Amino acid sequence: QVQLVQSGAEVKTPGASVKVSCKASGYTFTRYPMYWVRQAPGQRLECMGWISAGNGNTKYSQKFQGRVTITRDTSATTHYMELSSLTFEDTAVYYCARGVGPAFSVGFDFWGQGTLVTVAS
């Protein structure tokens, strides 16, 4: 069965970077794009961007352009999301979510369990 297992909670200071991983199993890794979605406390879900697992091409939401980097390691069947220049407003639960296709318009059929990133001084 499809499983997306994310790395554990992180605490970072303002200005630092965080890298969250998402280990995928149970399907052909290169066949599906992976999206990253976050939810800050009391806020709605936000899509940060996605990566084509096959060729590594990425597309980022305008809000996070320049601050987010999404990569993947096909040999490890693992996706990564790195967010830099963290501020308190980046405190959120970050999810990886498998897309049914490569576009911002598609739905996400499987999600990771979420990784809490806390930015605190």
Next chain:
Amino acid sequence: QSVLTQPPSVSGAPGQRVTISCTGSDSNIGAGSDVHWYQHLPGTAPKLLIYSNTNRPSGVPDRFSGSRSGTSASLVITGLQAEDEADYYCHSYDTSLSDSLFGGGTKLTVL
């Protein structure tokens, strides 16, 4: 305005039917963008309930159904069960933002 609006909460008794609305605009749902729905229990991974407006992934009971009309979409849950108590989110694409959008979420309480 590029936003998807959901009611903050809905409720119903076991066995009843509830409808959760998702109101968008001409730049998202009204532009023909597909709408997807997720069920989310806090602390767990969100679950896809409906994709591309009306389609159920395998394993999702047929008590859950979706529709889209004009600039709005709806999720209908019939035969409410206690296990349906969760947060529900709609999701679509906005053509003017060229970005994905989520609704604010609706908390379903089973009385």
